[in-house]
Amino acid sequence: MTHAQRFLIPVLVLLTAGGCASYGPSDESIGLDRDRIIEKLGPPTHERITESGAVLEYARGPYGRHTYFLILNSASRVDRWEQVLHERNFNKILPGATKDQVRSLIGQSFEILPLARGRGEVWSYRYETPLCVWFQIEFDQQGLVRSAGDGIPPECLNRRWLMVF
Secondary structure (H helix, E strand, O other), X not given: OOHHHHHHHHHHHHHHHOOOOOOOOOHHHOOOEHHHHHHHHOOOOEEEEEOOEXXXXXXXXXXXXXXXXXXXXXXXXXXXXXXXXXXXXXXOOOOXXXXXXXXXXXXXXXXXXXXXXXXXXXXXXOOOOOOOOEEEEEEOOOOEEEEEEEEOOHHHOOOHHHHHO
């Protein structure tokens, strides 16, 4: 391989990567139509129809640390977007809430563990935090929130710094 070829191959890779889906939305997304957003971000992980339009959900990041909601109006254009995995939304999840109510606040969990003897299940959400924790929601057999709060993910169980808790 010549010196010119070694230089050109990485440049071509970078130039063609621009056509790939973006990690998340930006303020430039506001006003774009549904098809353009999907072209830019790829297919959503979930789509929910609302009274005023729709919500496109994009779960992103290593272990799902970010979930973006793009709120579309009745004309299928982006009105606004937000990253929903944060404590403000976690604090809205109270005992008695349904699975649909939780999904409408923070999206679908991709780490769901059933509880023994059919007592329900636990949904876990990784999110941006300097601590080695994740947000967990315990649902009863009827699919209602029994409890919610931070827990310790498996990869952090043996870390010495956790002794400060």
